[in-house]
Amino acid sequence: MKLRHKLLTAAGSLLLLGSLSAQAESTLRIGLGADPDMLDPHLARTYYGRFVFAAMCDRLVDIDEKLQIVPGLATDWKWSDDGKTLTMNLRQGVTFQDGEKFDAAAVKFNIERALTLPGSLRKSEISSIESVEVTSPSQVVFHLKNADAALLSQLSDRAGAMLAPQAAAKPDFATHPVCSGPYQFDSRVQQDRIVLKRFENYWNKGAYHFDKVVFLPIPDASVRLANLRSGDLDLTEGIAASDVKTVLADSRLSLVKVTGLGYQGITFNIANGKVAPDNPFAKDARVREAFSLAIDRDALNQVAFEGQYTPANQAFSPVSPYHVNLPVPARDVEKAKALLAAAGVKTPINVTLLVTNNPTSQQVGQVIQAMVGEAGFNVNLQMSEFATLLDRQQRGDYQLSLSGWSGRPDPDGSIFSFIDSKGTLNDGRYASPQVDQWLTEARRTNDKAARQALYDKVVHQLQTDMPIAYLYFEPRIFGMSNKLQGFKAWPDGLVRLAGVQMAQ
Known part of the structure; x- marks a missing residue:
């Protein structure tokens, strides 16, 4: 009887630990106005896919709230006097979500893929690039056909998203995407959800506070709002203009808006x-x-x-x-x-x-x-x-x-x-x-x-x-739970998750 009691006690402890572990896992649920198209930054074209890429794929550079270019995977850069050569120094110690190393060779692969992949929608965005030169593992040089004032801005978005070369060389990349961002692809059910999980080896892991991020496509804005009010969503983009007053009147919610x-x-x-x-x-x-x-x-x-x-x-x-x-x-x-x-x-x-x-x-x-x-x-x-x-x-x-x-x-x-x-x-x-x-x-x-x-x-x-x-x-009008802290709306409308967390 004593042995049986100990086994039951041990089993109960394991169940309790499992329960506590499940409770401790934090999940952020984000409502989207539509299901993204393919999860390949070089082939994708939907606004909603950019939400997923922002969490999953670091870019060479980013923008700040005032639309100025700031470092991303490139820590600094310099233009030649004629504007036809761009030299970038890269962040070191970064790995892709499959363990592959991020370096200048990976940048060269990504840019050449964006320029040559059949059906790439990034070609015209970076068509000024004639060649990419690897000068060291942490430095890459872009040689341009002509000066291109828009290039850095393009590299702050899908054209500058860095994909794991070995994974991106496979034909099924869009269904199994691998990048270098804070969250990695876990699963997808078309028209239902896209699930990302924390990338444990992310170079800036401490700035991200959720174990999972779930994107839920809900085309009807009123249904998205109902899910937000019921607690089934924590954050949703695309609050309808007719629902702004409803969000403002709900003490459990907050409204964030930007032109x-x-x-x-x-x-x-x-x-x-x-x-x-x-x-x-x-x-x-x-x-x-x-x-x-x-x-x-x-x-x-x-x-x-x-x-x-x-x-x-x-x-x-x-x-x-x-x-x-x-x-x-x-x-x-x-x-x-x-x-x-x-x-x-x-x-x-x-x-x-x-x-x-x-x-x-x-x-x-x-x-x-x-x-x-x-x-x-x-x-x-x-x-x-x-x-x-x-x-x-x-x-x-x-x-x-x-x-x-x-x-x-x-x-x-x-x-x-x-x-x-x-x-x-x-x-x-x-x-x-x-x-x-x-x-x-x-x-x-x-x-x-x-x-x-x-x-x-x-x-x-x-x-x-x-x-x-x-x-x-x-x-860009967002509705969110009052418990969500650290979220800001930016003019490009994307959700940036650094510093965002749920109040305890």
């Missing part, structure tokens, strides 16, 4: 894929301009966002020093009709608009549908999961698409890939040799005044060419 860099707009299919020849927006820019003029951006902001958003007519947010001071045109249905008549287009014009399958986007689509209907556009809304929408947009399987961009600190990152004729995100296949020249010149000078003048020309030209009808700039 963002991102925009939302309508991309016109001008020359991409099989639908382009029969697409009315492909034949005459005046049709695109007419569609844009039929939209009342102020009314859209009030109806869909309770005045929380900012009407837009360009890619550069008001928080950007490169924002062009150009008034957003008022709605003008009569001018829209006149443009259609001048283009020789008969109304009604039947078109299909791709819209993400969440209530906010659907409402925006419905408001646009009603507005442009008065100018002669008969719009059919086609709802789609976000990653599917982007895939169709990329393939050219659309006429109109309601989609946006999360914005970048450097203006080049918010416009070049979408507007340049060779841009990897130019899903409408807009092409203008003059605009290409201005964009390239803006890339090649570090003179701020010269860059501003060039972007001013681009923005004015796009008012008539209208490859994208910019609608509004989005604030």
